[in-house]
Amino acid sequence: MPENYTLYGSPDSANLVIRILLKELDQRMKTIWLNRAKQEHQSTAFRALNPQGLMPVLVDDGQPIFETAAIALYLTDKHGALAPQSGTERTRFLQWLFYLSNTLHADLRAKFNCGNYIDGEAEQSALHSGISRRIQRHLVLIEAELARNESGSWFLGECVSVLDFYLGALCRWWQLYPLGNTAGPISQDVLPRIHRLLHELADRPSVVAACTEERINAPYFLAPSPPDLPADQIVG
Ligand SMILES: N[C@@H](CCC(=O)N[C@@H](CS)C(=O)NCC(=O)O)C(=O)O
Incomplete structure (x- = not known):
């Protein structure tokens, strides 16, 4: 069977979210790994796909797409799965997808490398x-949103969605990066619903398969450890 998609990324980068999603959608993909220590994501060839020089990029039938949330929305729309397609749940899904992307993920990027923001x-x-405060x-706010669900432990309650994969990866990185100056664990006492979501996420076959390909060993989301890579390639 031919591969439908090409995913550009480096282990334990935002491509992890898209890899889990593609596996959940039962889609085959070819991966092009970029070596961050060698700055391969800054090459002219890669910048032709994403002028920011950021991972991930997904190529579908020759068409590149960048920005994690945009790729997620593109794929869930195209396959009609892993996101509500209509009604009030669609609205709820969209607002939290954008929140994860332009608030939580954006702030995490600043925490990973404050030197990119200020001298x-x-x-x-x-x-x-x-930024850590x-x-x-943000995490407390998400915890309160999960508390609105009448049943189910996923972000939107009963149905797993790409929000769960995105939140899982962000929580992983929050606890890990920057190495040596990380946040404490996601506490079961303070964030019980997020804690439960992360616990259940780790059991999904798609997550296990994606983490293996990304050189991430269990536990993936609670008390995580860095990926299995040379030290100079481990960057948030
Ligand atoms: N807003 C971007 C952020 C992606 C991002 O932060 N990518 C990181 C890896 S997780 C990256 O490419 N970092 C390389 C760099 O900053 O030079 C998205 O959602 O795709």
Whole structure:
């Protein structure tokens, strides 16, 4: 069977979300791995696919798409799965997909590398503290949203969606990166619903298969460890 999609990324980068999604959709993919230590994502060839030089990029039938949430929406729309397609749940899904992308993920990027945002050690340390407090508040907000569900442990209640894969990856990175200056664990006492979601997510065959390909060993989302890579390639 031919591969339908080509996914560009590096292990344990945002391509993880798309890899889980493609596996859930039972789609075959070819992976083109980029070595971050060698700055392969900054090459002219890759920037022709994503001018930001950021991973992931998905290529579908010659058409490249970048931005994790855009790829997620493209795939769930195309396959009519892993996202509500209509009604109030569609509205709820869209607002939280954008929240994960432009608030939680964007703030995590700042936490991973404060030096991209401000000069000076003291300034970077202050930014790290401030952004970490913001991210904690985002997680509390998501916990409150999960509490609105009458049943089910997924983001939208009964039905698993790409929101769960995206949240899982973001929580993993929140606890891991930047190496040596990470957040504490996702506490069962403080964030019980997120904790349960992450626990159940780790059991899905799609997640196990995707994490294996991304060189991520269990536990994936709770008390995670860095991917199985040379130290210079482990970057948030
Ligand atoms: N907004 C982008 C962010 C993607 C992103 O942060 N990619 C990281 C890997 S997780 C990356 O390519 N980093 C390389 C760099 O910053 O130079 C998206 O959602 O796709």
